[in-house]
Amino acid sequence: KDILNGKAALVTGASRGIGAAIAQRLAADGAAVALTYSHSKDRAEKVVADIRSAGGRAHAIQADSAKDEDIAAAVDETVRVLGGLDILVNNAGGGVFGPVQELPLDAIDTMIDVNIRGVVVGIREALRHLPDGGRIITIGSINADRIPFPGGSVYGMTKSAVAGLTRGLARELGPRNITVNNVQPGPTDTDANPADGPMSGNMLGWMALDRFGRSEEIAAMVSYLAGPESAFVTGASLDIDGGFGA
Numbered sequence: 001k002d003i004l005n006g007k008a009a010l011v012t013g014a015s016r017g018i019g020a021a022i023a024q025r026l027a028a029d030g031a032a033v034a035l036t037y038s039h040s041k042d043r044a045e046k047v048v049a050d051i052r053s054a055g056g057r058a059h060a061i062q063a064d065s066a067k068d069e070d071i072a073a074a075v076d077e078t079v080r081v082l083g084g085l086d087i088l089v090n091n092a093g094g095g096v097f098g099p100v101q102e103l104p105l106d107a108i109d110t111m112i113d114v115n116i117r118g119v120v121v122g123i124r125e126a127l128r129h130l131p132d133g134g135r136i137i138t139i140g141s142i143n144a145d146r147i148p149f150p151g152g153s154v155y156g157m158t159k160s161a162v163a164g165l166t167r168g169l170a171r172e173l174g175p176r177n178i179t180v181n182n183v184q185p186g187p188t189d190t191d192a193n194p195a196d197g198p199m200s201g202n203m204l205g206w207m208a209l210d211r212f213g214r215s216e217e218i219a220a221m222v223s224y225l226a227g228p229e230s231a232f233v234t235g236a237s238l239d240i241d242g243g244f245g246a
């Protein structure tokens, strides 16, 4: 507890699901947290209210991770409101699934824009502020490494891209002791992938553990990567997937 006292964090896409759990966990660890959302203002404000009622500091920002100007403004607002930026968590993202010939091109563009371009732009903006010893954490997916069903090729491509970005960036930022890591969840119970959804039986068949992950479990790994004990971990893609990739 309190391992992140005095730190400022920005978590993208944190009105719901994994991002909301990450924002709550980093705040519980002592960080002041800014969180972005795209449409769910009420859900984002609820995350902020929950953090504040637990004694933490939080601030919600509407910012579409597909838009460069929104990302730049969100980073600026984070620094203005929280007084700095020590930890960037690139969580906003999602997938549209289907055979590559049938996926609408605008769905492909959105996956590339949010899951890849938004991550790169967010990192470029954050690097104007991150101090030595800062943290960059991206939420990728185990689908970067294993995609045992048809229809996820473009989503998997976007998540492989951030794994590659993570390796290269670790080399660039190592001299400043800024660590760069990629968390690869497996099936995790959220609106995007409900544990009682139509695909859940198939998902469990591909896993070693007979259950979906919880967002709080993903947030616990992010907490470790954001904190001081992970200072020697960089350039890594860390699976947290119930054995989906095993």
Ligand code: NDP
Pocket: 012, 013, 014, 015, 016, 017, 018, 019, 036, 037, 038, 039, 040, 041, 043, 063, 064, 065, 066, 091, 092, 093, 094, 095, 114, 139, 140, 141, 142, 184, 185, 186, 187, 188, 189, 190, 191, 192, 193
């Ligand atoms: P959800 O769909 O449950 O939540 C997505 C969150 O991201 C929401 O807060 C949403 O905001 C926000 N968001 C979506 N698009 C944008 C955008 N363009 N700009 C800003 N914010 C945006 O997703 P999950 O919590 O399940 O997923 C979070 C991350 O984890 C994603 O990167 C996903 O690929 C990854 N992941 C998820 C897995 C799972 O099984 N759930 C498995 C592996 C990886 P709003 O509420 O305003 O729409």
